[in-house]
Amino acid sequence: MSASELPASPLIQALERILADWQAKAPTVAQSLQPGLTRDQIETQLQALPFRVPEEVYQFYQWRNGSEDSYNSTHQVEFMPGYRMLSLEEAIAEYAIIRQLLLEDEEVKENETCWFPLFAEGGNYYVIQGDVESKAIAPVFDFLYRLD
Template structure:
């Protein structure tokens, strides 16, 4: 069992404990053959991490297809998506392929003036806001890139060193008592765990435009954009 699969299984345990109604929103995993069949039209080789991820679960139900019922302290109930993947939903493979083909690249694969790189595959998504994409690099570790829907490629940020490091970071933070709010706010406790697993991206030469630093720390979309630097 790989490290990624171990941490995905730990994530399942945490979801079951934290959100008993949320675990049923995760779709059953696919077989390797099913994944291979679905991705045959993609212009790159699927990395093993994505095979593992979609064998674990084929994304989740979200939006009108499924949400959790939350009761607040005043007894009022409301529906929310299960957004534990860095405050985003986990796209089913079919949805991810559709978004890759249409939302990100348009209908013409020959168009060189696309807003997203062809190597960026959307896996995690916040409706109307942003993606976390796997930057698929042949025979290399594939980092996780944050991209706002209305941004340009040069404004993207490497957010995690790899899918494995992302899941490790989230699981360790959640198991230590953290929650999605702490992830969103990039709180001190989350930052410490993040740095343990992802500090190498600060020195990554992928592209200077894909990262920035603030007092030696990675600048992230979690920070308040109105804060004075």
């Protein structure tokens, strides 16, 4: 689905402004973004999760499905300094890793493992919190799991 076919939500409007800036100033970043997915494709992949993600996650992945997993010395494929936008498939795989690490901590409860990653840099993530019910929006958090 092209961005022009998406509803003009504040998220999509902001992402389109960022994309226009990249096309002018950092074309490698703009070119690294993969085409968006259909809502059905997103829903099918998200069925594996034990929680619902906010509507904005659907919009995000309809807009673009992450950036290519390529790296160069100029850091030109980074969505934000140090962070790469994960494809939906990568995000689901990273979620499974985060969840497993959290569950190894005896103080973490099952309902505290709903952190869904959108951007990654090594073991650092920007995550959004899922919930049992779908919401329109949710805050994004900086997540770093430390093995202390």
